[in-house]
Amino acid sequence: MIKICVLVKSVPDTASMPGISEDGRSVVVEDLDYVLNPFDEYAIEAAVQLKELHGAELTAVSLGGERASQALRSAFAMGINNGVLVRAPVATEMSGRGAAVCLAAALREMAPDLILAGKQAVDDDGAQVAERIAEHLGFAHASAVNHLEVKETSLTVKRVFEGGYMVLELPLPALVTTEKGINEPRYPALPQILKARRKPIDEFMVSEPVASLALGWEVESLTVPCPERRRQLLDDNVAAGTAQLADLLRQEFLS
Amino acid sequence: MDVTRPLGTYSHFYWLMYLLAAAVLVAFALGVWLRIRRWRRGVGTLQERLHFWPRRGIDLIVDLVSHRRFRRATHPWLFHALLVWGFAIFFVGTLCVMLQENFSLPTFSGQWYLALSLALDLFAVLVLGAVFAAGWRRWIRKPEELSDVPSDSFVLVLIAAVVVTGLLLEGVRIAQEPRPWSLWSPMGYGVAMLLAGTDLQTLLSVHRGLWWGHLLLSLGLIAAIPFTRLFHLLASPAALFLKDETAAKALVPLDFSDEEAESFGVGSIEDFHWKRLLDADACTGCGRCQVQCPAWQAGKSLSPKAAGENLSALLAGHSLNGNLNESPVSFAGEVVGEEALWSCTTCRACELYCPVGIEHVSRFVDMRRFLVLTEARFPVELQTAFRGMERQGNPWGFDYKEKALKDGFPALADEPQAEILLWPGCTGIYDPRCRQVTIAFSALLKLAGVRFAVLGAESCCCGDAARRLGNEYLFQDLALRNIAALDKSGLQRIVTTCPHCLNTLNNEYPQFGGRFRAVHHTTYLRELLNDKRLEMAPPELSEAVFHDPCYLARYAGEVAAPRFLLDTVTRNPVELEKHGEDGFCCGGGGGRMWLEEKAEKSVADVRVDQILNTAVSTVATACPFCLTMLSDGMKRRDSEVRIADLAELLAENLIPLEKGGGDGKQGPSIDHGFYYDSDCKEERTQGNRRRG
Numbered sequence: 001m002i003k004i005c006v007l008v009k010s011v012p013d014t015a016s017m018p019g020i021s022e023d024g025r026s027v028v029v030e031d032l033d034y035v036l037n038p039f040d041e042y043a044i045e046a047a048v049q050l051k052e053l054h055g056a057e058l059t060a061v062s063l064g065g066e067r068a069s070q071a072l073r074s075a076f077a078m079g080i081n082n083g084v085l086v087r088a089p090v091a092t093e094m095s096g097r098g099a100a101v102c103l104a105a106a107l108r109e110m111a112p113d114l115i116l117a118g119k120q121a122v123d124d125d126g127a128q129v130a131e132r133i134a135e136h137l138g139f140a141h142a143s144a145v146n147h148l149e150v151k152e153t154s155l156t157v158k159r160v161f162e163g164g165y166m167v168l169e170l171p172l173p174a175l176v177t178t179e180k181g182i183n184e185p186r187y188p189a190l191p192q193i194l195k196a197r198r199k200p201i202d203e204f205m206v207s208e209p210v211a212s213l214a215l216g217w218e219v220e221s222l223t224v225p226c227p228e229r230r231r232q233l234l235d236d237n238v239a240a241g242t243a244q245l246a247d248l249l250r251q252e253f254l255s
Numbered sequence: 256m257d258v259t260r261p262l263g264t265y266s267h268f269y270w271l272m273y274l275l276a277a278a279v280l281v282a283f284a285l286g287v288w289l290r291i292r293r294w295r296r297g298v299g300t301l302q303e304r305l306h307f308w309p310r311r312g313i314d315l316i317v318d319l320v321s322h323r324r325f326r327r328a329t330h331p332w333l334f335h336a337l338l339v340w341g342f343a344i345f346f347v348g349t350l351c352v353m354l355q356e357n358f359s360l361p362t363f364s365g366q367w368y369l370a371l372s373l374a375l376d377l378f379a380v381l382v383l384g385a386v387f388a389a390g391w392r393r394w395i396r397k398p399e400e401l402s403d404v405p406s407d408s409f410v411l412v413l414i415a416a417v418v419v420t421g422l423l424l425e426g427v428r429i430a431q432e433p434r435p436w437s438l439w440s441p442m443g444y445g446v447a448m449l450l451a452g453t454d455l456q457t458l459l460s461v462h463r464g465l466w467w468g469h470l471l472l473s474l475g476l477i478a479a480i481p482f483t484r485l486f487h488l489l490a491s492p493a494a495l496f497l498k499d500e501t502a503a504k505a506l507v508p509l510d511f512s513d514e515e516a517e518s519f520g521v522g523s524i525e526d527f528h529w530k531r532l533l534d535a536d537a538c539t540g541c542g543r544c545q546v547q548c549p550a551w552q553a554g555k556s557l558s559p560k561a562a563g564e565n566l567s568a569l570l571a572g573h574s575l576n577g578n579l580n581e582s583p584v585s586f587a588g589e590v591v592g593e594e595a596l597w598s599c600t601t602c603r604a605c606e607l608y609c610p611v612g613i614e615h616v617s618r619f620v621d622m623r624r625f626l627v628l629t630e631a632r633f634p635v636e637l638q639t640a641f642r643g644m645e646r647q648g649n650p651w652g653f654d655y656k657e658k659a660l661k662d663g664f665p666a667l668a669d670e671p672q673a674e675i676l677l678w679p680g681c682t683g684i685y686d687p688r689c690r691q692v693t694i695a696f697s698a699l700l701k702l703a704g705v706r707f708a709v710l711g712a713e714s715c716c717c718g719d720a721a722r723r724l725g726n727e728y729l730f731q732d733l734a735l736r737n738i739a740a741l742d743k744s745g746l747q748r749i750v751t752t753c754p755h756c757l758n759t760l761n762n763e764y765p766q767f768g769g770r771f772r773a774v775h776h777t778t779y780l781r782e783l784l785n786d787k788r789l790e791m792a793p794p795e796l797s798e799a800v801f802h803d804p805c806y807l808a809r810y811a812g813e814v815a816a817p818r819f820l821l822d823t824v825t826r827n828p829v830e831l832e833k834h835g836e837d838g839f840c841c842g843g844g845g846g847r848m849w850l851e852e853k854a855e856k857s858v859a860d861v862r863v864d865q866i867l868n869t870a871v872s873t874v875a876t877a878c879p880f881c882l883t884m885l886s887d888g889m890k891r892r893d894s895e896v897r898i899a900d901l902a903e904l905l906a907e908n909l910i911p912l913e914k915g916g917g918d919g920k921q922g923p924s925i926d927h928g929f930y931y932d933s934d935c936k937e938e939r940t941q942g943n944r945r946r947g
Contacts, residue, residue, distance in 0.1 A: 013646050015654040033646055187638050190628040190728050194514040 002056045002150065002172075005107060006047045006080060007117035007130060009062060010034040010071040014122055025219045034067055036074040039118025041185035042178035046148055047116050048079035049183060054150065059084055059110065063102055069201055076196035077188035083201045084110070090210050098213035100132030106204040108137060114155065115175040119144040134175035142168050144179040258436055259364035260372075260428065262356045265466055272470060279474045286481020287489065290536060293570045297529035304497040304530060315496045324495075324610040327837075328543050331392065332610075334385035338414070341382035345421075348375045369439040376425075376442040379418050386415045400542025402564060406483040407540075413476050420469035422446060427462045431455060487539045491611035494537035497530055503603050503616035504810055505762040509624065509727045520624025520725060522586050524569060527621065534613040535566035544605035544615060549840040549858040550598040557595035559605040559615040565590050566618075585630065587622035596622055597634055600858060601723050601845030602805040607836065616845075623725030637724060640849040644729055648715025648736070649681040650849055655712050664697060664709045667744055673708035675700075676746040678760070678773065680753035681716040682879035688886065689879040692752055695906040696776050702910060703788040707750070713740040719755040722763070724846035731767065734759075738769035749773040752902065754806035754878045755844070761811075775807060777877045777901055781816040784823065791823055792908050798827035799904070800871045802862070802885065803838035804878030812836075817877050817901055824904040829871055839865060841888075843880030863888035866896065875901045 012018060012032040019028040047058050059082040060075035062068035072083035086106045088094065094102070107115065115134070120127035127143075134141035147158035157176055158167050170176075188196075232248070234241040265272075305311075318324055319339065325332035348371055355363035363371070390411055393403060426446020429437045430453065437444050450458065479485055507528075509519055521527050544559035545551050551558055569589065587596050596619055605615045626632050643652030667673065677700070679693040700707050718733035741749070751757050751773050760773040783789040801821045808814050814835045821828045833839040842858030863885060866874055874896060876882055885898045 015647050015652055017654055035646060184635065187631045187633075187641065189631040190511075190519050191517050193728075194511065194516065198514060 002050070002054065002114060003110075003112045004047045004050060004056050004058050004114045004116060005110060005112040006040070006043050006058065006060045006075060007062070007103065007115065007133075008040045008044065008060050008071040008075050009037045009118075009121045009123075010064070010067040011037045011121050011123040020222050020224060024221045024223075027222065034070065036071050037118050037121045037123075039120055039122065039178060039180070040071070040075075041078070041118070042180065042182050043116040043118050044075050044078045044080060045183045045185040046178055048186070050148075050150055051079070057081065059112070061086060061103060061106060061110075063088065063099055072201055073196045073199070074188075076199050077193045078186055079188075079192070083199065084204055085201050086204045086206060088206050088213065089208065090213060093215060094213055095215050095217075096126040096128040096132060097216065100129045100136060101208050101213060102206040103129065104133045104136035105206050105208055107133060109204070111173075113172050113174075114150070115139065115173075117175070117177045119177040119179050130175055130177045137173070137175075139173050139175045140170040141175040141177075142170060143177045145176050146179045146182040148176060148178075148182065257364055258366070259355070259368050260434075261432070262352060262363070265463070275470070275474055279478045282478045283481060286478075286486075290481060290486065290490070294529045294532040294536070296525055296570075297527045297532045298525070299528040299530065301529075304499065311496050315492055318495055318612075319492065322610075324612070328547065328608045330541065330543050330546070330608075331388070334388040334392075337378075337381045337385035338389075341378040341385070341418075344374050344378045347371070369436055372436075372439045373441070376422070376440050379422055379442060382418050383415060386411055386418075398542070400545045400560065402540025402542065402560065404484070406479075410476075410479065410483050410485050413472065413479065417469065417472045417476055420465055420472055424462065424465040424469050426450060427458055427465060431458045431462065484539055487537060487611070490533060490537035491539065494530075494534055495612045497533065498612040499530070499614060501762065502614040503601060503606060504758055505766060506617055506620055506722055506727075508731065508766050509628075511728060511731070517629075518625070519628040519727070520626070521621035522625040522629055524566075524586075526625070527566075527618075530614065531618050531621065532566070532570060534611075534618070535563045535570060537611045538563040538567065538613060539611070540564060541610065543608040543610065544613070547604040547608045549600060549602055549604065549842065549861060550595075553842075553854065553856045553858045553861045555595065555598045555854050556592055557598040558591075559613075559619075562591040562595075562615070562618065563613060585626065585632070587626055590622065591619070593626070593632075594853075596626070597850060598847075598854075599845050600805070600840045600842055600847045602840035603809045604805075604840065607809060620723055620725060623723075624727055625725070627725035628728060633724070634850055636851050637846075637849060640724075640846075641721070641726055641729060644716050644718075644721055644733060648733065649685055650716060650720060651681075651685050653685050655715065664693070664711075665707065666711050667708040667746075670706055670708040672706045673746060674705060674748065675707045675779075676741075676744055676749045677707045677709050678714070678717075678749050678751040678753075678756055679709065680751060680756040680879060682883070683752050686879065686883065689882060692879065692882065692900040692902055695900065696752055696780075696902040698906050698910055699780065699783070699789065699902060703783045705783070705788070708744075708746070710740050710744060713743075717753075717756040717759040718763075719759045720846040720849060722759075723844070724849070734764055734767050734769070738764055738767055741769060741771055747772055750776055750779045752776045752877075752879065752900070754804045754811060755880065758806050758810045775811065775813055775816070775877065777807075777816040777820055778813060780902065780905060781819045784819075789909060794822070794824050794826045795908055796825040796827075796873055796904065798829050798871050799825035799873040799875055800829045800831055800866070800869060801834070801901070802831065802841070802866070802874050802876045802881055803834055803836075804876060804881045805838060805840050805844055807877055808836050808838050817875070820901045820905055821875055824875070824901075824908045825873070829869060831865060831869055833865065841876075841878075841881040841884035843878075843884040848880050848883070857884075857888070859884040859888035860891065863892055863894070867892065867894060872896060873904070874898045875904055877901050 011034065012029065013035045016033050018032055020026070021028050044060070047056070050056050051058055058080045060072050060080045061084045062071045063086045065087070069085050072085060076083060084106060086102055088102045115130070117130040131141055131143060142157045142159060145157040145159050149156045154169055154171050155174055155176070156167060156169050158165055160179070234244045322332055322336045325335060351362040351371060354360040392398065393401065393408065393411065422442050423446055425440055425443030427450065429440065429443045429447035430450040433447065437447070480488055518526070524532065538560065540560060542560050545561070548557060548559055585593065587593055599616070599619045601616045601620070603616055606613070609615065639652065640650040643650045647653060648655045664677070677697065682689040683693040684690060697707070714737050715733055717737060718730040721733060722730035749760060749771055751760065754775060757773050757775050760771050764771060780789070784791060799821060801817050803814060803817070807817070818828065839862050840858055841862055874885065876885065876898065877900060882898055882900055889896050889898060
């Protein structure tokens with residue numbers, strides 16, 4: 001039976017507005033509501049559909065602590081059988097590079113045939129961890145796919161881009177990240193949600209040297225983007241209004 | 256001479272009569288037992304429905320005697336009343352015979368006998384007339400909503416036969432032995448006149464034949480009760496006696512404490528409460544519910560009647576395959592059809608008009624619960640609404656912290672002296688159109704000098720839609736959040752601009768320990784006007800009409816306060832044909848607000864057409880869902896008819912409009928301090944000024 005791992009992550013609900021700490025160098029995350037990364041939902045749904053179609057052993061993998069295990073429980077509720085919480089040796093913030101090192105260490109031991117992940121996490125939108133993992137493991141990989149078919153020893157994926165699409169055939173083992181539209185993620189049924197709460201989660205302690213996980217940069221300052229919407233009413237005479245608009249655009253362009 | 260009639264003519268045959276009666280009783284008991292056994296497949300105990308039983312008993316008797324439940328609709332009801340009253344008299348007559356004959360009580364003699372004879376004859380005629388009327392409806396007029404199975408006609412004929420043989424029997428007896436008081440049995444006397452001249456021997460043998468015929472037919476009628484639609488004689492009064500008046504107002508909570516549970520809601524007969532199964536058998540197929548159902552009137556496939564009948568057929572072990580248009584993929588699909596199930600607006604029109612008190616709405620919610628909670632199968636657009644409520648406490652999924660009512664509405668912390676808590680509901684906060692109502696109402700409160708506060712980010716959606724869409728788990732989560740926030744506020748008096756919140760706060764939160772006293776803003780505004788805290792102004796609108804929100808009129812019983820307010824804003828208040836408790840749904844209840852309209856015609860379209868037929872320029876309402884659904888409906892009809900909340904109309908009447916501020920239909924002006932814009936207050940103000 002094919003063995004599939006799904007990478008999942010808890011991210012702040014994009015509807016909630018994060019604040020910035022007093023020193024202006026980090027985001028205050030304590031008050032935020034965390035949810036399963038929406039792109040991961042597509043990966044989970046794809047995995048569960050593969051299980052329903054061909055039979056598969058599914059494991060969700062997440063890096064972190066309590067919040068990460070919430071993501072695993074969301075994955076359980078949607079139909080994933082097992083969960084592995086990957087614990088980093090340091091409790092510091094990690095870059096995509098560090099996260100990939102930790103997750104790759106765990107996945108190397110689990111030796112899946114297929115790794116699925118969302119195309120990016122909507123917190124920092126790094127969109128790199130999955131691809132880095134594939135490189136660490138030497139897996140073939142395809143990003144942002146919206147169609148997926150598994151065969152005996154390979155899989156066919158379809159990637160849509162502006163103006164066309166490409167179909168790729170990847171040998172297994174492989175890693176694929178999912179794009180919106182690949183499926184309609186299920187709303188979990190309540191019995192599964194309740195059972196997910198008590199499902200055991202395996203832990204994997206990463207033994208990589210701490211130095212290799214370091215962030216590699218320092219944040220100087222953070223500012224909240226200002227989605228300023230200005231409203232200006234122009235002259236309702238078409239000619240005069242158009243001239244005004246042109247002026248405004250010109251100013252905007254020059255400034 | 257004793258004034259009575261000969262009794263015991265055939266007493267030498269009584270052994271046979273009693274034997275037959277015993278056989279009939281056995282068949283009757285067996286039939287009833289089978290029915291009760293199938294109800295017992297459901298869950299729940301009898302005790303749940305027996306509290307206040309004396310009150311239930313009195314209500315039932317009043318229902319039966321007055322037929323008040325039948326008379327609510329324009330449906331014919333008199334023929335049924337005559338049948339009920341007639342057979343009640345026949346039963347009394349037969350009882351009197353037995354008491355006199357077997358116990359020598361004077362129950363069938365003297366003046367009482369004369370009166371009884373007259374009444375029996377009179378009602379025999381009336382019952383025959385009723386059978387004629389019923390037959391005319393069933394066989395000639397054949398109304399679409401009336402269910403008709405062959406045994407229904409059999410029952411009608413049987414009733415007629417019992418009455419006709421009774422009258423003939425009486426006539427033959429009088430012909431044999433006329434008495435001075437025989438005229439007190441006018442029908443029998445008439446038959447006797449026709450038989451004048453027949454020889455005694457013939458009369459004797461005809462009498463014997465008729466006696467047996469009448470006996471056998473009567474016993475047959477009794478035996479038929481549990482096996483035909485006549486079973487409603489038992490099941491319908493039982494349904495009325497055991498009904499839960501608050502079934503739809505306060506839906507039964509589900510228990511989620513068992514984390515190993517595999518199923519929630521109703522996914523099989525066995526999951527239903529026994530009363531739902533009894534209800535299915537109590538239905539006579541009269542079709543009042545179907546006629547009144549707004550979804551049915553809009554051409555959708557939902558028929559509350561069909562749901563009950565299908566359930567009854569399933570209970571009897573019949574397969575329903577082929578009976579429905581869609582191939583059933585679930586229990587709900589088999590009972591009502593899944594698409595139909597999602598069309599219910601929980602408006603309770605069906606329940607109001609059901610003569611036997613069937614709890615239709617909670618039956619539908621029971622089945623929605625299974626689809627949502629156990630199977631997670633529901634129209635896909637609901638996922639957004641559910642997710643929004645789960646994560647952000649509102650069906651749109653707007654950030655509740657960001658959108659908190661900071662611009663204009665006083666928070667509790669800023670208004671420690673607040674006498675009321677304003678509960679605008681999530682539509683009254685997030686929906687720009689509905690928010691105008693909150694603004695108008697706050698302006699009125701301010702004018703009246705009422706100190707009030709809102710909970711803002713601490714409160715969330717009341718959960719009405721989640722609960723009625725079947726997502727009980729989500730509802731309980733929302734309810735507990737709100738109850739905690741309300742308890743903390745310490746304010747007992749809540750005023751809400753949403754009738755759905757009103758119902759949930761008053762009737763459903765007590766199930767989870769939240770005891771609050773919420774009033775609707777129309778009720779509160781009337782209070783302010785009556786207490787002279789708001790000064791009346793001369794009415795300005797020419798003609799206006801009030802559309803009753805279902806959750807205000809039918810759920811909360813408030814029909815007077817909105818009309819009081821309407822009278823203060825218009826010189827010419829008009830009524831729609833369907834108004835008050837009899838109002839017609841806008842289509843937004845029961846979570847329909849969050850479902851896409853897939854049908855060609857929506858419930859709102861039907862209502863809008865009814866309104867357009869009345870030719871008014873202003874329609875007042877008092878519910879954010881009605882406001883939205885009717886406004887959208889009017890747009891689809893390209894109509895200029897204005898839909899507004901009563902608070903807006905009153906505010907316009909009492910608060911002078913700022914010149915140039917808005918287009919005159921926007922309610923109170925910015926300077927009243929409650930103007931709201933989702934993006935930026937200042938720039939919008941500038942924009943308006945420039946336009947002015």
